[in-house]
Amino acid sequence: MAESNHATQVAARTLFTDLTGREPDGLWSAPGRVNLIGEHTDYNDGFVLPFAIPHRTVAAVGRREDGKGRVRVASTFAAEPVEVALDDLDEIFPTATGREPAVPEWAAYPLGVAWALRQTGLVGSGVDIAIASDVPVGAGLSSSAAIEGAAASALNDLWNADLDRTALARIGRRAENEAVGAPTGIMDQMASMLGEPDAAIFLDCRSLEAQLVPVGIAEAGLAILVIDTRVKHAHSTGGYGERRASCELGASIMGVAALRDVSVDDLPRAQELMDDITFRRVRHIVTENQRVLDTVEVLRTEGARAIGDLLVASHVSMRDDFEISVPELDTAVEAALAAGALGARMTGGGFGGAAIALVEQDAVASVSDAVNAAFAASGFSEPHIFTVTPSAGAHRDA
Structure with a gap:
């Protein structure tokens, strides 16, 4: 990935210089994330x-030289920049x-970060922001939190906010919840801000x-x-919000x-008190929380080879109780397991996106081939x- 990250840096810097005619003050970046386990538990305090x-x-970012309190954002995946007064x-x-929001959705993420920072009392000077990314969009790998993390890291430095990583994650979540209007929890932003090589982040939300x-x-x-089904999803639309409302109802009943x-x-x-749908939504969250705790314990005591059954149980719960899987995700999981994966599950908010599979290193090609064949046989892309x-x-790259 070092080569593609370098290419992304070059793309962001080039876009910035094309936009402004000058070099940026710096480059900042943030990653997407995979959730090993623990789906929809974050907004349930789990x-x-x-x-x-x-x-x-x-994000290639520079202070504006015209002295105007304006922010302009451009992206390699949008034809036109968006410029507004702070x-x-x-x-x-x-x-x-x-x-x-009165701006295109892609622009609402970095502009929402600027808005959320200003809500803390920061004034901030005008900036230009140019964004490039190799995080797959709509795949459930949190491309949105990566945008938020890169923008927040840049503005934190350029506006001398001196916020720590957890505070910047909160800024990203506020941008996503209140500016973009997506009712997500804080997992994605925390993973993007706090990630470390060869480690997962056990987060109490x-x-x-x-x-x-x-x-x-x-x-x-x-x-x-990672098996990106290419079935796009959007958190700010229906199903995600409905699941969250069911969880809030279940908590109220309890x-x-x-x-x-x-x-x-x-x-x-809970089953005695609730209708069937609400109960099944609740059961997923409660058992998923326990699966996260069990996975952490197993990783610490037995190692990665022993977590496969927990991944599978998580997928079954999301498929049957939370009902956020789709046929492509189920096919990916079933084909990977049939081809010898130790465990597999959909990851992310659901209704599309990606699945993950834990496989032997020397079986990556054979499992991939099996999944491709299963998709072709089902008529899927x-x-x-x-x-x-x-x-x-x-972190800051340059």
Whole structure:
């Protein structure tokens, strides 16, 4: 991935110089993430176990030389830049009224970060931001958090905010929730900010306490395969919000602040109190929280080879109880397992996106071939399959 990251840096720098006629003040980048296990638990104050991936978003950023308090954002995946006055950001993101942001969605992420930083009392000078990325978009690998992390890291430096990584993750989440209007938790932003090589981040989404857990994938002779189904998803649309509402209803019925406070032993009582759909949504969250805790324990005591069954159980729960899988994701998981994967599950918010499979290093090609064949036999478009390793979080590149 070093070559593609370099290419992304060059693309961001070139876009900046084409836009402004000068060199940027610096390059900042942040990674996408894969969630090893713990899906939809984050906004329920629960536990997650993501890791940062080598794929990164790069922001080339420079202070404006015209002295105007304006921010201009450009991206290699958009035809035209977007420019607004910093003082107008409150008008652009009128989320309290329920209106859509008055800018294209791609621009709402970096502009939302600027807005969220200003909500903390920062004034900030005008900037130009040029973005390039090799994080697959719509694949459930958190391309949005990568944009937020890169932009937040840059503005943190250029505006002398002096915020730590956890505070910047909060800024990214506020941008996504309140500016973009996507009701996500904080897992993606924390993974993008805090990632370290060969480690997953065991995150308590209530306290934001984070522990690095060595995963030892390569050491065990294994690889993590990402199977991007190319079925696009969008968090800011229907299904994600409906699942979140079901979780809030379930917590209310149980008389707790969040489903984090419901244990597996509480599920029989929950079933008596709830309709079937609400109960199944709740059961997924409660059992998924336990699976995260179990996975951390197994990684620490037995190693990566022993987590396969937990990954499979997670997928079954998302497929049957939370109902966020799609046929392409189920096909990816089933084909990978049939071809010898130790474990596999969909990853990310669901309704499309990617699956992951834990495979022997020498079986990457054969498992990939099996998944491609299964997709072809089902009449699905060819998936994008690649390996990832736990990688570094957000930082300044140059």
